[in-house]
Every structure is written in C-alpha cells, then in structure tokens.
Amino acid sequence: MPKITFIKDSGTEHAVEATIGESVMQTAADNLVPGLLAECGGYANCATCHVYVDDAWADKLPAPEEAEAVMIEAAFDVRPTSRLSCQIQVTEDTDGLIVRLPVSQTGV
Numbered sequence: 132m133p134k135i136t137f138i139k140d141s142g143t144e145h146a147v148e149a150t151i152g153e154s155v156m157q158t159a160a161d162n163l164v165p166g167l168l169a170e171c172g173g174y175a176n177c178a179t180c181h182v183y184v185d186d187a188w189a190d191k192l193p194a195p196e197e198a199e200a201v202m203i204e205a206a207f208d209v210r211p212t213s214r215l216s217c218q219i220q221v222t223e224d225t226d227g228l229i230v231r232l233p234v235s236q237t238g239v
C-alpha cells in the first residue's frame with residue numbers, strides 16, 4: 132500500500148497507509164489525521180482540504196484540473212505547491228508522497 136505522510140505546521144507527522152483509488156483527503160479521514168475539514172466531501176467546492184505538496188513531489192503529480200485550480204484560489208495562504216487533497220488520487224506512483232497542512236488548518 133502506498134504510504135502518505137501528512138505534516139502539520141507544528142511539525143507533527145502522520146505517516147499512514149493509503150488505498151489506491153482513494154483521494155489523499157479520504158486517506159487523511161480514514162486515518163483520523165486532524166486538520167483537513169473537507170467540508171464539501173471531496174467535490175472541489177470548499178478548499179478546506181488545502182495542502183502544500185512537498186517540493187520534491189510538485190512535478191510528479193498530475194496538474195490540477197480547472198475546478199481545482201479555481202477553488203484553490205479561494206484558500207488561505209496559497210503557494211505554488213498548493214493543492215486540494217480531495218483532488219489528488221492515490222496511485223502506486225504516490226507511494227512516499229508528503230503533504231503539509233497550512234497553518235490555517237492545523238489548529239483543528
């Protein structure tokens with residue numbers, strides 16, 4: 132199973148096993164990783180699943196589709212590696228993926 136590491140702004144890490152075909156957001160929910168509210172349930176409609184993809188992974192993931200690109204602009208503290216974790220699919224190729232949670236979401 133692919134491993135995904137979520138790192139909170141505080142530095143706390145949650146390394147979890149993911150299921151191929153699920154989203155990174157769903158992986159966090161399945162493993163009780165705190166901080167990703169995912170209020171819209173994964174429909175690219177809320178930006179409360181915002182993460183920063185680790186620099187080493189930024190070019191390895193498929194580019195965001197238009198709906199994600201539009202919604203990410205509504206997130207707080209957007210950076211070049213910002214993504215909606217509900218739109219990142221877990222595949223064999225995402226084994227080792229590292230994402231960081233924005234400070235705006237880590238107090239949850």
Ligand code: FES
Pocket residue numbers: 156168169170171172173174175176177178179180181202215216217218
């Ligand atoms: Fe709402 Fe990802 S869960 S945009």
